[in-house]
Amino acid sequence: MxxxxxxxxxxxxxxxxxxxxxxxxxxxxxxxxxxxxxxxxxxxxxxxxxxxxxxxxxxxxxxxxxxxxxxxxxxxxxxxxxxxxxxxxxxxxxxxxxxxxxxxxxxxxxxxxxxxxxxxxxxxxxxxxxxxxxxxxxxxxxxxxxxxxxxxxxxxxxxxxxxxxxxxxxxxxxxxxxxxxxxxxxxxxxxxxxxxxxxxxxxxxxxxxxxxxxxxxxxxxxxxxxxxxxxxxxxxxxxxxxxxxxxxxxxxxxxxxxxxxxxxQDVPYLGLGAAAHSYLEGQRYENVRDIPAYIEGIRLGRSIRREEEPATRRIAMEEFAFLALRTAEGIDKQRFAEKFGVTLEEIYHEAIAKLKGQGLLEDTGDSVHLTELGMKYGNAAFEAFLL
Ligand code: SF4
Missing domain, CATH: 3.20.20.70 (Aldolase class I)
Incomplete structure (x- = not known):
């Protein structure tokens, strides 16, 4: 184990x-x-x-x-x-x-x-x-x-x-x-x-x-x-x-x-029950939404979990950035590099510079996180992180 x-x-x-x-x-x-x-x-x-x-x-x-x-x-x-x-x-x-x-x-x-x-x-x-x-x-x-x-x-x-x-x-x-x-x-x-x-x-x-x-x-x-x-x-x-x-x-x-x-923080989770989402080993899944179909599926031993379209590398990076940016801790640069094999700056240099200039983002060296103003205007910040 x-x-x-x-x-x-x-x-x-x-x-x-x-x-x-x-x-x-x-x-x-x-x-x-x-x-x-x-x-x-x-x-x-x-x-x-x-x-x-x-x-x-x-x-x-x-x-x-x-x-x-x-x-x-x-x-x-x-x-x-x-x-x-x-x-x-x-x-x-x-x-x-x-x-x-x-x-x-x-x-x-x-x-x-x-x-x-x-x-x-x-x-x-x-x-x-x-x-x-x-x-x-x-x-x-x-x-x-x-x-x-x-x-x-x-x-x-x-x-x-x-x-x-x-x-x-x-x-x-x-x-x-x-x-x-x-x-x-x-x-x-x-x-x-x-x-x-x-x-x-x-x-x-x-x-x-x-x-x-x-x-x-x-x-x-x-x-x-x-x-x-x-x-x-x-x-x-x-x-x-x-x-x-x-x-x-x-x-x-x-x-x-x-x-x-x-x-x-990109931690895997297992979701159980109708409409529950799972994120396991980098893949996202969704259980069948309909309650009777869920009950019947489980009863008959059928698969009730559907694989979602695998995220492209670009989408995986965006998702990682969006989720982490919601937190006060922000995006951990080392975690990003370990996951994607490139530095955050290589991918997001422009977005980081632009948002810093607008006072929406702060760079601590180890991470970047939204400022209070950035949290208020979160949509503008998230948009800049779209690749
Ligand atoms: S409908 Fe149910 S799940 Fe939705 S907000 Fe009301 S109590 Fe919560």
Whole structure:
């Protein structure tokens, strides 16, 4: 066995209701598949998880996302946790040596019993989709919970023993003002999560919001307001002890998400479940998206994983640069040279010089990373790194 850093992602594609902005592979009204899906997932885990454990050892991080893992009944969650624990045989291993194990939770579908179950099953990090604490806004974006439930979820998580909790916030929501965002930020830091992810609202094709926009029924804050929100957020969070370590992610020292960092640092990962992506030995894969087709495929022992078009050398370089540029650490020149056999400067001399001149990029000698201004105007920086 060659020890190798790798991550495991597990996709739970069920949600109680589809949020109006969401284009993730997640579905409402498919509860009837939950039990069969769980069986199929555990089977895929027993096959693929064991294969990669034997090859590379235990994964350093596990992330169960979706969708909404916390919508599953306690019995189904327990079945998955049991299968993970059996696959990676971590009974008896010290807590500190176990993988960072995150589960995404919706404040509307979590309770004391489920939290206790997750904790007992080795989960040591929770990620709550809060988005805003404003009840009217929550309704307007299709969330199923209230602000009070989000606050309560945090209390329950602490009572269950979770010491590493992340919360997600979205800004630029319909009808949102800067004062409303400040109120959300203040409420959030008063709850003291260890980690905060914050995103500007994007109108994604195929979502309810995109349709409403087309019909002229969506009233979003104007660009100046969104920019002011961005500026307020990027200065507020560091002032309250949260350092920015990636474009959309802030953490207290030592609480950066190791799983997400591994995506940006070109670490391989195995994705299990419908629509899950994998990145293994330089090749990207996607599992079949359709839930019944996934269940049936696993049941019949058919391949449910499709190889994505292999990245050309040019695309692989761009991807490497884009992902690394999202992080505060930036592109590690040595890692780039080891991977591609050429120096970063040989490929990106012009882009680096141009962005440095605009104050968007800094060169430390060992790495190049975006400045605060570069993170704000990330698209311009990423464009310069297109080959
Ligand atoms: S709960 Fe999350 S995954 Fe489900 S619809 Fe809402 S945003 Fe999408």
């Amino acid at each position: 060659r020890k190798q850093r790798w991550g495991l992602y597990i996709h739970i594609p069920f949600c109680r209701q589809k949020c109006f902005y969401c284009d993730f592979p997640s579905f409402a009204g498919r509860e009837r598949y939950e039990a069969d899906y769980t069986d199929a997932l555990c089977r895929e885990l027993a096959e693929q998880g064991v294969l990669y454990r034997e090859k590379w050892g235990r994964p350093q991080t596990i992330y169960m996302g979706g969708g909404t893992p916390s919508v599953l009944d306690a019995a189904l969650l327990e079945q998955i946790l049991q299968a993970i624990s059996e696959t990676f045989a971590w009974e008896g291993i010290d807590e500190e040596e176990r993988p960072e194990f995150t589960v995404e939770c919706n404040p509307g579908t979590i309770d004391e019993a489920k939290l206790a179950l997750l904790r007992a099953g080795g989960v040591n990090r929770l990620s709550f989709g809060v988005q805003t604490f404003d009840d009217a806004l929550l309704k307007r974006i299709g969330r199923i919970h209230t602000g009070a439930q989000a606050r309560e979820a945090m209390e329950l998580a602490r009572a269950a023993g979770f010491r590493n909790v992340s919360m997600d916030l979205i800004y630029g929501l319909p009808g949102e003002t800067q004062a409303m965002l400040m109120h959300d930020l203040e409420t959030m830091v008063s709850l003291q999560p260890e980690h905060i992810s914050i995103y500007g609202l994007q109108l994604e094709e195929g979502t309810a919001f995109a349709r409403m926009q087309e019909m002229g029924k969506l009233s979003l804050p104007d660009d100046d307001t969104v920019e002011a929100m961005y500026d307020a957020m990027t200065s507020f969070l560091p002032q309250h002890g949260y350092a920015r370590y990636e474009i959309s992610n802030f953490a207290k020292p030592g609480f950066e998400s190791r799983h997400n960092l591994s995506y940006w």
